[in-house]
Amino acid sequence: xxxxxxxxxxxxxxxEPLFEGEIWVExxxxxxxxxxxxxxxxxxxxxxxxxxxxxxxxxxGFKNAHTHSAMTFLRSSADDMPLASWLNEQVFPYEAKLTPxxxxxxxxxxxxxxxxxxxxxxxxxxxxxxxxxxxxQDAGMxxxxxxxxxxxxxxxxxxxxxxxxxxxxxxxxxxxxGFHAEYTCSHELIKKLxxxxxxxxxxxxxxxxxxxxxxxxxxxxxxxxxVAFLASEGMFDYGGAGYHLVHTTQDDIRIMKEKGxxxxxxxxxNTKLASGIAPVGDYxxxxxxxxxxxxxxxxxxCLDMFREMFLVTGLAKLREKDASAVxxxxxxxxxxxxxxxIMRIPDADCLAEGKLADIILxxxxxxxxxxxxxxxxxxxxxxxxxxxxMTMVGGKVLYENRCGEQIFNVGEECAxxxxxxxxxxxxxxx
Amino acid sequence: xxxxxxxxxxxxxxxEPLFEGEIWVExxxxxxxxxxxxxxxxxxxxxxxxxxxxxxxxxxGFKNAHTHSAMTFLRSSADDMPLASWLNEQVFPYEAKLTPxxxxxxxxxxxxxxxxxxxxxxxxxxxxxxxxxxxxQDAGMxxxxxxxxxxxxxxxxxxxxxxxxxxxxxxxxxxxxGFHAEYTCSHELIKKLxxxxxxxxxxxxxxxxxxxxxxxxxxxxxxxxxVAFLASEGMFDYGGAGYHLVHTTQDDIRIMKEKGxxxxxxxxxNTKLASGIAPVGDYxxxxxxxxxxxxxxxxxxCLDMFREMFLVTGLAKLREKDASAVxxxxxxxxxxxxxxxIMRIPDADCLAEGKLADIILxxxxxxxxxxxxxxxxxxxxxxxxxxxxMTMVGGKVLYENRCGEQIFNVGEECAxxxxxxxxxxxxxxx
Numbered sequence: 001x002x003x004x005x006x007x008x009x010x011x012x013x014x015x016e017p018l019f020e021g022e023i024w025v026e027x028x029x030x031x032x033x034x035x036x037x038x039x040x041x042x043x044x045x046x047x048x049x050x051x052x053x054x055x056x057x058x059x060x061g062f063k064n065a066h067t068h069s070a071m072t073f074l075r076s077s078a079d080d081m082p083l084a085s086w087l088n089e090q091v092f093p094y095e096a097k098l099t100p101x102x103x104x105x106x107x108x109x110x111x112x113x114x115x116x117x118x119x120x121x122x123x124x125x126x127x128x129x130x131x132x133x134x135x136x137q138d139a140g141m142x143x144x145x146x147x148x149x150x151x152x153x154x155x156x157x158x159x160x161x162x163x164x165x166x167x168x169x170x171x172x173x174x175x176x177x178g179f180h181a182e183y184t185c186s187h188e189l190i191k192k193l194x195x196x197x198x199x200x201x202x203x204x205x206x207x208x209x210x211x212x213x214x215x216x217x218x219x220x221x222x223x224x225x226x227v228a229f230l231a232s233e234g235m236f237d238y239g240g241a242g243y244h245l246v247h248t249t250q251d252d253i254r255i256m257k258e259k260g261x262x263x264x265x266x267x268x269x270n271t272k273l274a275s276g277i278a279p280v281g282d283y284x285x286x287x288x289x290x291x292x293x294x295x296x297x298x299x300x301x302c303l304d305m306f307r308e309m310f311l312v313t314g315l316a317k318l319r320e321k322d323a324s325a326v327x328x329x330x331x332x333x334x335x336x337x338x339x340x341x342i343m344r345i346p347d348a349d350c351l352a353e354g355k356l357a358d359i360i361l362x363x364x365x366x367x368x369x370x371x372x373x374x375x376x377x378x379x380x381x382x383x384x385x386x387x388x389x390m391t392m393v394g395g396k397v398l399y400e401n402r403c404g405e406q407i408f409n410v411g412e413e414c415a416x417x418x419x420x421x422x423x424x425x426x427x428x429x430x
Numbered sequence: 431x432x433x434x435x436x437x438x439x440x441x442x443x444x445x446e447p448l449f450e451g452e453i454w455v456e457x458x459x460x461x462x463x464x465x466x467x468x469x470x471x472x473x474x475x476x477x478x479x480x481x482x483x484x485x486x487x488x489x490x491g492f493k494n495a496h497t498h499s500a501m502t503f504l505r506s507s508a509d510d511m512p513l514a515s516w517l518n519e520q521v522f523p524y525e526a527k528l529t530p531x532x533x534x535x536x537x538x539x540x541x542x543x544x545x546x547x548x549x550x551x552x553x554x555x556x557x558x559x560x561x562x563x564x565x566x567q568d569a570g571m572x573x574x575x576x577x578x579x580x581x582x583x584x585x586x587x588x589x590x591x592x593x594x595x596x597x598x599x600x601x602x603x604x605x606x607x608g609f610h611a612e613y614t615c616s617h618e619l620i621k622k623l624x625x626x627x628x629x630x631x632x633x634x635x636x637x638x639x640x641x642x643x644x645x646x647x648x649x650x651x652x653x654x655x656x657v658a659f660l661a662s663e664g665m666f667d668y669g670g671a672g673y674h675l676v677h678t679t680q681d682d683i684r685i686m687k688e689k690g691x692x693x694x695x696x697x698x699x700n701t702k703l704a705s706g707i708a709p710v711g712d713y714x715x716x717x718x719x720x721x722x723x724x725x726x727x728x729x730x731x732c733l734d735m736f737r738e739m740f741l742v743t744g745l746a747k748l749r750e751k752d753a754s755a756v757x758x759x760x761x762x763x764x765x766x767x768x769x770x771x772i773m774r775i776p777d778a779d780c781l782a783e784g785k786l787a788d789i790i791l792x793x794x795x796x797x798x799x800x801x802x803x804x805x806x807x808x809x810x811x812x813x814x815x816x817x818x819x820m821t822m823v824g825g826k827v828l829y830e831n832r833c834g835e836q837i838f839n840v841g842e843e844c845a846x847x848x849x850x851x852x853x854x855x856x857x858x859x860x
Contacts, residue, residue, distance in 0.1 A: 072800065073801060074803075075801075075808065075812065076803045076804040076805075076808040076811060076812065077803040077804065079758055079807045080754045080755075080757040080758065081753050081754060082752070082753040083753070086753070109797055109800050110797075112800075113797035113798050116796065116798070268740075268744075271748055272743075272744055272753065272811065273747075273753050274747040274748060274751055274753040274755070276748070276751075277748065297812075300811070301807075301808065301811040301812045302798045302814065303798070304798070304812075304814060307737065307740065310698075310737065311744075313510075313702075314701035314702055314741075315701070317701060317702065317703075317704040318707065320704070321706075323510060323511055323513070323702065323703050323704040324511060324512070325510075327509070327510040328509055328510065365844070365845075366543075366546065367539055367543035367546060368543050368732045368733070368734070370502065370848045370851055370852070371502065371503060371505075371848065371851040371855040373504075373505060373855065373859070374506040375506075377506040377509045381506060381509060381702065381730070381731040382505065382506065382727075382730075382734075383732075384732065384734060384814060385814045385815065385816040386546060414795070414797070418795065418800045418801065421800055421801040422800070425801040425803065426801075
């Protein structure tokens with residue numbers, strides 16, 4: 001059993017205020033969260049490990065609700081380009097050269113970065129789910145994958161195989177139905193995917209309404225917006241979520257509410273690719289659940305939940321011309337709690353007895369947190385990777401940056417992971 | 431003499447490409463930048479210090495071209511509010527309670543944060559220039575102050591006293607003419623300030639056109655935009671710079687070019703206060719020099735040049751609906767080089783023999799920099815405080831975060847600086 005003591009604790013359970021106390025972790029779960037002294041008896045043989053948090057903050061880890069981890073190999077290789085030419089000229093041709101083993105290695109670089117940013121789980125869409133699952137399992141990192149079916153890669157048959165084969169095998173990884181996007185799938189393919197959703201009574205996850213051009217194209221093809229079209233095909237009869245959802249109408253929002261479609265916003269990527277600002281404030285006012293994703297490292301380019309959190313609130317403020325739009329508490333709830341619900345890992349949504357021990361320790365003694373006024377606000381508006389002292393997933397400390405050392409505990413040295421990734425990058429990009 | 435070797439070097443001198451080599455520093459200046467082995471002879475008694483950069487990146491430090499450092503005490507105390515009510519209800523009443531010694535102590539917290547973000551010089555506007563200069567000098571940090579004269583505090587007489595008294599005394603600190611803003615100064619006061627600019631043939635620095643409301647008010651008062659009005663009063667007959675410059679017209683831009691008025695953009699603050707997106711692309715296309723500022727920690731809330739750099743390009747892309755707008759190389763030039771020119775510390779604009787040794791070392795072995803594709807792009811799009819391994823100002827290492835230790839070398843322990851700031855915050859805000 002591990003004891004984390006002398007901490008400030010933000011449980012994110014309902015609206016529980018921050019308090020001082022400790023957390024006990026047994027195997028992958030939390031067994032106590034509360035004040036010191038704990039009413040429970042310490043284990044007779046003593047704690048396996050006791051971590052003095054020195055007054056710093058324990059909270060649930062961040063959930064990166066949309067990413068393409070292995071795209072690390074394209075990071076900063078094709079910046080300052082619009083989405084369509086970026087995809088067709090700089091992404092698809094190079095992705096065609098990736099092997100499943102490459103994707104294993106490249107995903108591992110992203111996992112290291114997630115850990116430095118306090119991210120404890122990622123919702124992933126990429127090419128080779130089997131090697132991606134292995135990359136996350138080997139590192140000890142939590143993963144929810146979704147299919148990325150489209151006209152050119154994957155298929156409904158493969159999707160079904162993964163859905164039935166990659167669930168229930170490992171406590172860290174799961175798989176959900178998903179496809180790339182309306183604009184990369186034929187009508188026939190979309191019908192088959194909706195059939196799978198009905199067969200398994202399962203939610204579906206996909207990119208929707210990322211750019212204005214995508215929405216226009218869909219209206220030309222089907223006379224409807226992507227949200228309306230996909231819903232009309234029965235795709236979301238068991239819920240799901242849309243990634244991006246930048247260009248939506250009031251009618252789209254009505255449909256999202258009716259069907260239980262959550263929104264995963266990706267402000268870093270939408271900004272860098274000039275896609276636009278998502279109406280996150282409208283989603284919240286209409287009771288739609290919102291999560292936050294970094295998107296892949298080729299379009300963002302970093303995997304940093306602190307940047308994303310600032311952008312979620314900042315861009316909402318600019319869009320609504322209202323500095324009170326989407327306040328910090330709402331953003332923190334998206335990043336730490338609602339992302340878990342959207343990813344269907346509800347046991348990772350807060351710190352409480354019986355919940356998963358996906359916990360981060362944030363350094364309040366860095367200058368960006370001083371003096372202390374309002375800690376939750378400060379995390380959203382001022383937080384940085386430099387504040388992450390520890391990232392624990394399923395009760396295991398995967399990352400530490402404290403007491404004078406940066407340690408990754410992911411089964412392999414960083415230098416090896418970097419070397420593999422560089423070799424792949426050099427082979428493919430030359 | 432200090433030797434920094436085994437480094438990648440980005441000098442920011444003209445368009446010099448990145449190369450591998452070393453830098454020698456003597457006292458406050460650079461004496462050699464180039465390949466290894468250096469053609470110079472090493473000092474007979476050996477180097478005072480040799481720093482192995484382990485293949486990481488040396489570049490000029492970032493220039494924070496607009497800030498109000500001591501506002502750390504209000505950080506995260508009044509978020510999610512628009513500018514006018516924020517200023518009148520949450521800032522001015524509390525600022526009235528600050529002593530000059532408080533401002534000394536509160537500025538020191540900001541200096542620590544600048545160092546963690548690779549910022550080597552700040553352009554400051556606040557209440558008590560004498561104690562602010564002392565705070566920066568005691569820490570070894572470079573500072574350019576500007577006056578903040580308005581109807582309620584400071585005066586043309588004080589401004590002149592500081593301008594003549596605070597220059598030429600210390601190699602680290604200087605003082606320029608400045609005032610708070612058109613909307614906080616009477617017409618009579620503005621005339622007196624313009625007279626000073628003429629008397630000293632000096633540039634002037636001030637907040638201009640931060641919000642749409644400010645511009646409307648000025649048009650009501652004088653029938654002109656703030657840029658046009660101030661220029662018509664002769665305020666910028668010797669150049670200067672405007673902070674923010676979010677809401678400007680084509681005519682304003684013509685005047686800026688004619689008068690040599692530079693723009694200091696503050697995207698974090700403009701985003702958080704919902705002020706708008708500055709037309710940075712228009713400034714660049716019209717040959718107007720642009721620098722980047724964090725603004726004060728009460729409106730941003732963090733002092734992080736990495737966040738600001740991403741926002742400068744990201745917001746320009748959104749504003750222009752063009753992913754190629756204001757590319758990374760332009761942003762890096764603003765942050766590291768043009769900021770120095772605007773702040774009138776031209777010897778801090780690049781790494782070259784005879785230039786000031788204001789140098790940072792960025793860690794390329796953090797996961798956000800891997801694999802290596804394009805290093806300058808990656809700094810702008812993916813960089814973080816976690817990448818700052820060393821910040822050197824005037825030849826002195828003020829901050830290190832490497833080899834397993836985070837060390838601030840600013841003449842006092844962080845814990846002491848934090849304690850002072852917290853006491854002041856608690857006294858004033860309760």
